[in-house]
Amino acid sequence: MMKLNFFFLIIAVLGETMSAQVTGRWGDQGDGTFRNPVIAADYSDPDPIRVGDDYYLVASTFESYPGVSVLHSKDLVNWTTIGAALTDLVTVDSAYSAKRMERYNGGAYAPTISYHHNQFYIYVNLYTDGFYMATADNPKGPWKTQFVKDKYGRPLRVTRWSDPCPFWDDDGKAYLVSSHPGREYWYSYIFQMSEDGTTLLDADSAHMDKKNFLYQYPDGGTVISPYHSSEGNRIFKRNGYYYLQHIEFTDKGLGEGTYVFRSRHLYGTLPDGTPGRPGQPGKYEVFAVEKVKSRENLRIPGQGGYVDTSDGRWFWIGQFTRDYACGRPPHLLPVTWIDDWPVIGVEVKNMEGKMGWQLPKPIMGFSISLPQGSDEFTKSVLHPQWMWNHVPDNKKWSLTERAGYLRLYAFPTVGGKGFFKAGNTINQRYMHSDSTSVTVKMEVGGMASGQKAGLAHFNGGKTYASIGVVKRGNDLCLEFGMNGHIVEGEAFPSGQDSIYLRTSMGVDAKADFQYSWDGMTFYHLGSKYPMTSANFRGDMIGIFTYNDLGESGFIDVDWFHYQVSNK
Numbered sequence: 001m002m003k004l005n006f007f008f009l010i011i012a013v014l015g016e017t018m019s020a021q022v023t024g025r026w027g028d029q030g031d032g033t034f035r036n037p038v039i040a041a042d043y044s045d046p047d048p049i050r051v052g053d054d055y056y057l058v059a060s061t062f063e064s065y066p067g068v069s070v071l072h073s074k075d076l077v078n079w080t081t082i083g084a085a086l087t088d089l090v091t092v093d094s095a096y097s098a099k100r101m102e103r104y105n106g107g108a109y110a111p112t113i114s115y116h117h118n119q120f121y122i123y124v125n126l127y128t129d130g131f132y133m134a135t136a137d138n139p140k141g142p143w144k145t146q147f148v149k150d151k152y153g154r155p156l157r158v159t160r161w162s163d164p165c166p167f168w169d170d171d172g173k174a175y176l177v178s179s180h181p182g183r184e185y186w187y188s189y190i191f192q193m194s195e196d197g198t199t200l201l202d203a204d205s206a207h208m209d210k211k212n213f214l215y216q217y218p219d220g221g222t223v224i225s226p227y228h229s230s231e232g233n234r235i236f237k238r239n240g241y242y243y244l245q246h247i248e249f250t251d252k253g254l255g256e257g258t259y260v261f262r263s264r265h266l267y268g269t270l271p272d273g274t275p276g277r278p279g280q281p282g283k284y285e286v287f288a289v290e291k292v293k294s295r296e297n298l299r300i301p302g303q304g305g306y307v308d309t310s311d312g313r314w315f316w317i318g319q320f321t322r323d324y325a326c327g328r329p330p331h332l333l334p335v336t337w338i339d340d341w342p343v344i345g346v347e348v349k350n351m352e353g354k355m356g357w358q359l360p361k362p363i364m365g366f367s368i369s370l371p372q373g374s375d376e377f378t379k380s381v382l383h384p385q386w387m388w389n390h391v392p393d394n395k396k397w398s399l400t401e402r403a404g405y406l407r408l409y410a411f412p413t414v415g416g417k418g419f420f421k422a423g424n425t426i427n428q429r430y431m432h433s434d435s436t437s438v439t440v441k442m443e444v445g446g447m448a449s450g451q452k453a454g455l456a457h458f459n460g461g462k463t464y465a466s467i468g469v470v471k472r473g474n475d476l477c478l479e480f481g482m483n484g485h486i487v488e489g490e491a492f493p494s495g496q497d498s499i500y501l502r503t504s505m506g507v508d509a510k511a512d513f514q515y516s517w518d519g520m521t522f523y524h525l526g527s528k529y530p531m532t533s534a535n536f537r538g539d540m541i542g543i544f545t546y547n548d549l550g551e552s553g554f555i556d557v558d559w560f561h562y563q564v565s566n567k
Helices: none
Strands: 008-010 033-035 047-051 054-059 067-073 079-086 108-116 119-126 130-136 144-147 162-168 174-180 187-193 230-238 241-248 257-263 284-291 304-308 314-319 330-338 341-344 346-349 352-354 358-360 387-389 406-409 425-429 435-443 451-458 464-472 475-482 485-491 498-506 510-516 540-547 554-565
Touching: 047 108, 054 108, 067 108, 067 119, 079 119, 079 130, 108 162, 108 230, 119 162, 174 230, 187 230, 187 241, 230 304, 257 341, 284 341, 304 330, 314 341, 330 346, 330 352, 330 358, 341 352, 387 540, 406 540, 425 451, 435 451, 435 540, 451 498, 464 498, 464 510, 540 554
Parallel strands: 008 284, 047 304, 162 230
Antiparallel strands: 033 358, 047 054, 054 067, 067 079, 108 119, 119 130, 130 144, 162 174, 174 187, 230 241, 241 257, 257 284, 304 314, 314 330, 330 341, 346 352, 387 425, 406 554, 425 540, 435 498, 435 554, 451 464, 451 540, 464 475, 475 485, 498 510
16 A cells, blocks of 8 residues: 655644534525524535635535536525435436335535536535536526546546545646545545536546555545544635645544644645655645534534635635434634634634624625525426425426416325425425414315325425324324324315414424414424434425325325525
8 A cells, every 4th residue: 555655734723612503594684784604404514616706505415406506606605505416316226216216325425516617516426326517608507517437438436535626726637526425545635627517537436446445546546534433624825825624533533523634735745855756645734723622512524625715805604514304504704814824713813713693794785585495386487595305207297288387296104104204395494483384275186095294394305294194094184203103193174185284493493383274273292302403404494295095196285485584
């Protein structure tokens, strides 16, 4: 194996930590300020860019479809969902399909978005499937997708890689950084890439698919950090310095925290002052952006990305890695450059910033907007704020068969295994606030015997709760379910073929399920559900239907009303 000859200058000091303040207030406060998190929802592993006066952000989606959410903002605070990049996941592997639903804790991990030569690029490691990329002229799409290729032109269908980031240098040469989590060899690697971004020039798919292995140049890139547990890669250039940032999750190397490496040369500087090169990296200076004392007392948000404004200011959008209902929401903080080092946070002192919870908006004059919201289903195409739990069967849903309604057809769960194997589940991310509610109106006259349908909370394949309707023979009844435990409700009144379903949550993130016959008076059913995250996913709120007796029955969703009180 390659001998690792790295020498680092660590220039950082530890400072006072500050516990994350989880409240119901976040985002634009309507008074010229915003409050962190900038989005109180599970837009994890955020990566932002600026193109002109527009800002774009991508986030992880894991098993959800379409893959890799794309958001847009004019002020870095108010974000709207404009699309998603990966619309062909079934062609990647049938495990994403509604017939299998086997990509929980897999799929699209930690994407990055770039803009080069008038084209948008998204790179993502499908953790279970390989290196993947998408290109588009417009970030709204359509996106052209493909596997990144190795030096022999073969698709890089290699597993357990994560957190890629591309970089185009001033001379047109291109590079990609990515990590390979493993028990013993968990490092970040830098690869030479073709200028069009489609091929890694020092990658061999056969070499890189080996498990628990230190990959070697010229078949596995070049290790840029010899320390265990390196992820969250970012690479960029500023003022003649190359910056390579990553996160370490264990104490086997520099210690748990976020670190920036820098050098005047991309591959570092050799002891004789000459540039490092592929296969023979030199040394870097290292700055500890955040040195973790405890996960419960993080000072600033970790994994994320830098973005500048047109007037030269810099900001950081990163996530706090916390396991609660809204997952790993993005936070926005200013960046101060000191001696060409990025210092994240406010009240900067001794090369260290503090967390800021309520700050002036970076750019004024733009109205409040949210990335998730209500839908009347009046259009013939689905709004990009929606996702599906795995890839749906497009023959089983429609916005045109009955104008103004979302029609969902029922079919059996995979192997009869219940909610998390129900292929017709459509959802949005839960947005935390002092008072959040979702109400749907459903028409259930088309339901068939054995069919279930309703409104649910769920995470990445572990826990769920739902309120809905079940049809037994000719009878419709209400039903509450939580992790397989069922509470039966009252029967439908004679002639009633519609129902209003609601879930209400306070700052404690406990969902209270209710129903109504007329949309005016609501009744409780079941117990409160303590929303939580699992398999890297925060809570999602979805509409579902399935029928384990066969492919029979449908529901029509009239509308979906989403309300938050976040200021």
